[in-house]
Amino acid sequence: MEYKFRCDCPFTSAIDILGDKWMLVIVKQILLEGKETFKDFIESEEAIATNILSMKLKLLEDLGIISKSKLPNNKKTNIYRLTPKGLQLTPILVELALWSDNNLREVHSSLQKGDGIDLLRKDKEAFARALINAYQEKLHDNQG
Amino acid sequence: MEYKFRCDCPFTSAIDILGDKWMLVIVKQILLEGKETFKDFIESEEAIATNILSMKLKLLEDLGIISKSKLPNNKKTNIYRLTPKGLQLTPILVELALWSDNNLREVHSSLQKGDGIDLLRKDKEAFARALINAYQEKLHDNQG
Numbered sequence: 001m002e003y004k005f006r007c008d009c010p011f012t013s014a015i016d017i018l019g020d021k022w023m024l025v026i027v028k029q030i031l032l033e034g035k036e037t038f039k040d041f042i043e044s045e046e047a048i049a050t051n052i053l054s055m056k057l058k059l060l061e062d063l064g065i066i067s068k069s070k071l072p073n074n075k076k077t078n079i080y081r082l083t084p085k086g087l088q089l090t091p092i093l094v095e096l097a098l099w100s101d102n103n104l105r106e107v108h109s110s111l112q113k114g115d116g117i118d119l120l121r122k123d124k125e126a127f128a129r130a131l132i133n134a135y136q137e138k139l140h141d142n143q144g
Numbered sequence: 145m146e147y148k149f150r151c152d153c154p155f156t157s158a159i160d161i162l163g164d165k166w167m168l169v170i171v172k173q174i175l176l177e178g179k180e181t182f183k184d185f186i187e188s189e190e191a192i193a194t195n196i197l198s199m200k201l202k203l204l205e206d207l208g209i210i211s212k213s214k215l216p217n218n219k220k221t222n223i224y225r226l227t228p229k230g231l232q233l234t235p236i237l238v239e240l241a242l243w244s245d246n247n248l249r250e251v252h253s254s255l256q257k258g259d260g261i262d263l264l265r266k267d268k269e270a271f272a273r274a275l276i277n278a279y280q281e282k283l284h285d286n287q288g
Contacts, residue, residue, distance in 0.1 A: 007189040008256040011172045013248055014240035021163050028155045045151040063247070085247060092239040096158035099236060103229060104157055107207070112152040 017063065018089075022048060022056045024096070027065065027082065027089050031135055036079050065089065081139065087132050094120065094128045161207065162233075166192060166200045168240070171209065171226065171233050175279055180223045209233065225283065231276050238264065238272045 005013050018024055029035040029044050041053050048056075057080060060066045065086040069079050098120055105111055120127045149157050162168055173179040173188050185197050192200075201224060204210040209230040213223050242264055249255055264271045 003251050005252050005255075006191070008254045009172075009189065010241045010244040010248075010256055010261075011176070011237055012169055012190055013252055013255060014244040015165060015168055017248070018240070018243075019163060019165050019168065021159060024159055024163065025156055028153075032155070045153065046156055047150070063251070088243060088246060092236065092243060093155055095236040095239050096162070097154045099162075099232060100154040100158035102232060103207070104154075104161070107147050108149050108157055110152045111149075111157060112154055117154075 018092070022052060023060065024089065024093060026053075026056055026060060027086060028093055030066065030080065030082050031087075031090065031093070031131060034138070036081060037077055038080075041080075060086075082135065087135065090128045090132050094124050094131070098124055162236070166196060167204065168233065168237060170197075170200055170204060171230060172237055174210065174224065174226050175231075175234065175237070175275060178282070180225060181221055182224075185224075204230075226279065231279065234272045234276050238268050238275070242268055 003017065005016050007013075025046050026041060026048075029041060029046075033044070035041055035044060038053065038057075041048055041057075042050060057066070057068075061068055061080075063085075064083055066080045067083050069081070071077065071079055100111065101117060101120065116127070119130065147161065149160050151157075169190055170185060170192075173185060173190075177188070179185055179188060182197065182201075185192055185201075186194060201210070201212075205212055205224075207229075208227055210224045211227050213225065215221065215223055244255065245261060245264065260271070263274065
């Protein structure tokens with residue numbers, strides 16, 4: 001696949017790939033919400049359209065951020081999971097959530113509050129590690 | 145200004161605001177490249193269109209990420225600078241650059257290499273602090 005990069009700047013090049021409404025949202029849905037099928041993504045709160053979802057899943061797969069597979073007992077349904085490369089996006093998601101927590105409350109009155117927020121505020125590195133560990137354990141349990 | 149948030153998730157809400165091709169690129173241009181006028185942004189490597197630039201500057205200002213002012217000796221030109229709230233975006237930019245450095249080299253052969261990259265790889269927190277300090281010192285020097 002050909003990627004269009006505006007220039008040689010590493011900041012801008014990351015934004016060329018990840019700077020849209022969906023790429024990181026899909027990664028978040030897999031990492032945090034246990035979503036892994038096309039149907040899961042479609043039914044998510046963010047309500048992505050099917051044609052956009054197909055395009056984004058293809059791009060995420062081409063970039064090695066997610067992998068597509070089948071379950072042993074269900075050969076029909078594609079399962080999308082984060083690769084180790086995909087898990088490297090966790091610190092970006094964590095920084096986005098922290099920024100959101102610090103800056104969006106005044107314009108977004110119903111912004112979620114939860115138990116996780118306390119750890120996020122106290123120790124963002126630990127928060128990121130906890131997300132990655134929980135995901136890896138879930139995968140391990142599923143495969144075991 | 146009214147903001148459209150897809151749901152109450154803090155991750156998605158940050159992406160609702162920052163997830164596009166320009167918001168973080170403009171912040172990067174101010175923070176790293178010394179750009180501060182409309183003309184500076186238009187002439188940047190990323191080549192933003194004037195109508196999109198106007199819209200994004202307005203949004204960044206409304207969100208308190210940048211502030212608009214005039215220079216004492218030039219009452220015609222607007223100067224856009226990062227606020228303390230805007231500087232809080234630095235860790236997001238740093239994580240994006242790190243991800244880029246780790247993951248985009250195989251699909252983006254001309255991705256910039258530079259002296260800064262070494263510090264970024266070795267100590268991302270120090271890298272972020274260095275960017276913020278350099279920006280604050282520049283502002284301080286300009287204000288005399």
